[in-house]
Amino acid sequence: MHQVVRERLEDLLAGSLEADSVAELHLAACEECRQQVEAFRSNALLIRSLRYSQEIAPAPGFYARVMDRIEARRSASVWNALLDPAFAWRLAVGSLAALLLIGSFIFMREAQPPEPAVTVIAVQEHPPDLGSDPLRDRDTVLVTLATYRE
Amino acid sequence: MDHRTSDEAELVRRVQAGDEAAFREIVERYQSKVYSIIYGILRNHNDAEDIAQQVFAKVYFSIPNFDFRSSLLTWIYKITVNECYDYLRKRKVRKLVYESDLPEDDDQRVQLNEPARDQSPPIDDVVARRDLALKLLAKLPPEERDLLLLKEVEGHSVEELAEMTGINENTIKVKLFRARQKLLKAAQRMLRTAPGVVTP
Structure with a gap:
């Protein structure tokens, strides 16, 4: 055109x-x-062709019927909201997303290699000379333990 | 036009502040308009009553979010047309042309075995044309559908539409042109797939 x-x-x-x-x-x-x-x-x-020339009024008492409907909607229970297909659908999608998040978090955690266990090895700068005298050995061990520092 | 300063806007503000008397005024001011729009589309008094109640319940719960970008009537008009189309979708768009489905005045004519009034097309044609119009409009996005209905059914000019919607005239013209093109394509597609259908 x-x-x-x-x-x-x-x-x-x-x-x-x-x-x-x-x-x-x-x-x-x-x-x-x-x-x-x-x-x-x-x-x-x-x-x-959808035009309707006359203006038609609803039957008398229309406002009261509208207010009845509003009251009915106001007092609709939470269960009604759950039964509403749109809400139920949103709830299902939300739950699925939460499950996926939690599942992937657990999976990621388990997939990581375990950290090596921390072992404390006490290293003595000058290892005592053990094995010659049991009484002296015992004293040496006690001294070593008493002076041990991390 | 600024829709924040009209007396309609004042009414809206009162409803937003919780004034039930103001809501009653809105219902009483627009109930006939809403009822007639619905009846024009569905041609059934029971449906018109039910959907009109639904429209005002929706107005009541949504009016806190009304942003004054359009006039209150335009906003209510959009809700009304959307409710009609929701209803038609749920009904899977009614089948033609059963007697029980005829509009009530036409139905009476059939029952009394009266001929169609002078100059008026046969009842089947009237119903079929309305049905086709509804089906084609259902193919448009809601905004374009509302504009076409406001233009062709309500008889508003482009200038009035611009004022009512808060959109400038050139944009209205562009939107109407697009809507008309889509409608034409939908009609051509429909004719290709169902050649027996009533032609526009």
């Missing part, structure tokens, strides 16, 4: 353009634009 028609399409469909307007003159000469405008016009008429 050419720009000149496109810009005035709403006016053309509303029939509010003068016959000698630029858009109307273009339509008279351009078959392609004329066909498209015609197709748009018949669709507009189709939508207008």
